[in-house]
Amino acid sequence: MVLKIQNVSKNFGGISALTDVSFSIKEGEIYGLIGPNGAGKTTMFNLITNIFSPTAGEITFNEENITGIKPHKITEKGICRTYQNIRLFTQMSALENVMVGGHCRSRSGVMRGVFRTKLQRKEEQELKQKAEGLLELVGLKEFKDVLAENLAYGQQRRLEIARALASDPKLLLLDEPAAGMNEKETDSLFDLIKKVQARGITVLIIEHDMPLIMKICDRITVLNFGKKLAEGTPLEIQDNDAVIEAYLGKEEEDDIA
Structure with a gap:
């Protein structure tokens, strides 16, 4: 089980x-x-x-x-979840919202993020590609650069699912x-x-x-x-x-x- x-x-x-x-x-x-x-x-x-x-x-x-x-x-x-009341980062793009969901799997710490090390840049690119794939899965690939607050209600629901899936x-x-x-x-x-x-x-x-x-x-x-x-x-x-x-x-x- x-x-x-x-x-x-x-x-x-x-x-x-x-x-x-x-x-x-x-x-x-x-x-x-x-x-x-x-x-x-x-x-x-x-x-x-x-x-x-x-x-x-x-x-x-x-x-x-x-x-x-x-x-x-x-x-x-x-284990990851979505919420009864949508909880998106409204001032971030659809792509950025999904990328946030994947950061729990990142190996780069704060210092690597600050100094933009080679490992951090590689992980960020991989995370972006993964997020784009998840946006395609939920039917939002063409809206990747749209702010979350500007998406229709049903699209926001699907975006929240994509963000949850980013955590594997x-x-x-x-x-x-x-x-x-x-x-x-x-x-x-x-x-x-x-x-x-x-x-x-x-x-x-x-x-x-x-x-x-x-x-x-x-x-x-x-x-x-x-x-x-x-x-x-x-x-x-x-x-x-x-x-x-x-x-x-x-x-x-x-x-x-």
Whole structure:
């Protein structure tokens, strides 16, 4: 298993955001994490990347306990994420944004950067070529010199994915990547995530777009009020009465198909 969440809980004061949640993700899977607003989905992402530490439980990545490891070390080990609210460097170009994502793999330190050594210049050129390739992957190569703030919303979403990929992740966490997208943009996102999977990258995705989730995920965990409600294949989740009632509402049963 690439990722194991074992009996994880998170309390904020007297509020339980997550309670005894467990699931595991196989290498190469696209795994969905769904549930109503406030179910604890983004909190789980924050625990995996150690923005917060769990109150109880253990998180294992490639058989290594990463519970409590500093966020930059999590990235170095091969986990990267995007955010529910886009976090780009708006005054930097698309190319520069992606290059920033790759600096965690740089061997050049501060002094080499200051003095522009041969190694630093070589790494910078390699990083630029890599960033251009990732921009092509996400369909933004022609916008490489455009400031991030001047890109359309859907383009900014894809740019954030390209920046995350620049860190060479083994596990990519996507937090509502289709939020605010139209149908055409969502179809393009589906194709992009499948391309990411084809590169051997495991994907954990939070999303409210049920048609996308049901079409793209290998397996899904459903959270409700911070607790695990169900786990299974998309077909099993679609047929789960507890999910239909608690997450979608009985009258919306047909909408999950």
